[in-house]
Amino acid sequence: MIQLKTLLVDDEYSAIEGLRIRLEAFDEIDVIGSAQSVDEAINILNKHDVDLVFLDIEMPTKSGFELIKHFQPESCPAVIFVTAFHQHAVKAFEVRALDYLLKPVKLDRLAEAIDRVINTAKLNSKNELIEVQQSLVKNDPDEIAASANSDYKFEAENLVIQDAKNPIQIIPFKDILWIDAAGDYMCVHTLIETYVMRARLKDLEKNTLPEDFLRIHKSTIVNLSHIKQLNPLRNSEYMAVLDNEKNLKVSRTYSKNLKSLIKQ
Template structure:
């Protein structure tokens, strides 16, 4: 079994060095590299990888900003690459998330890949990676990573996201394309930005978003106005293809209601 692998690091020399080391591993098929989060997302949308080697600190957007863009049910394996001090990465260890300290050593790389292969049937979940982010933020790196997940409230025409420290974010509902769950967090996706707020799916559903928002999966809500088409899968499941080209899984449980809403 080969793993389609994406390398993401803002330092091209680091990518080149890692690629040379990975050449010794038959299970790795490098499908591309990216020096920014936006570039990585473009590659992921074209060819979803099985594994991403992901730098955390990059100019503009961090590795965790990329994690926010990934769908929970289609999240690839992640090996973080970090220059953080050894004791800071305990946050990764306790959640069974693998990481490599810079400079990457071949022996440690081999261990990380073996761990990925062993865990293919039980991959690390998106919410675990967001918990790591919060722990790093709240301890040693408050100025290097995004601020901790904020609170929110639903108003008539917009979603208000606030954490008491940062400016209040006012997100009009018609700008929201979809929302997905990551444990105790929700990732709110617009065309230009992804916001993270501390909330659970059931509470967001209970508080009632506008009628245009429909649940399509246990972890996903979508704005009907942004669905371009449905692609049928087996067992009455679908992919909802959005206007921006993004595809979201529609589970059997919610497919009938979605079709009725789209055709009504």
């Protein structure tokens, strides 16, 4: 049986103990220590081999992202962020976190995250764990998000994001520039803010979004009304330039359809 040497990092002792208790249900997890700061975590990592880190983000002095900078490619543990805040999801997956859990952590979501480390990676060594962590960002986001529960609904002209921990957020469709996938989450971008919600890209594309929204990449949907220019690239691909000068790559699979809808 696989056993993952695991480090818990959170500035709140109660959060560490709560997670430790939940992890007792998983024989594959061997909690070798805990840290309440990034510097303390670095000290432990310098002394012990660690396969998996459950990592808080907002901590005094240094954030969880500062700990990521300390990792070396040849000894990089898998990372599962555990935080009370939605807004760090995009950056978390940019640094190749395996999962992003919201506090208070539910046991079923914790099980999903651990299964992702074990079953998807099919671990035999730490090197395989590193390879899987790096490859996850290349996978189809629809498959990565398959187990996510939606926390949104649609009104006539608005996207409504709702969950138990945050106020309801109402976003007019006309204000959305593009939507992209970040693991179990979808990031909804407007001119002034990025919203995060649990959803499947496939469901958004097929069932709910207005006709002005078009998929341009396996991980991206764009609002056609905000495209101001298409710049050709190699291999029949394009770069879509939005109103805010954001550049989004249009893959060859979707470029012909987009080109036919955009008049320049």
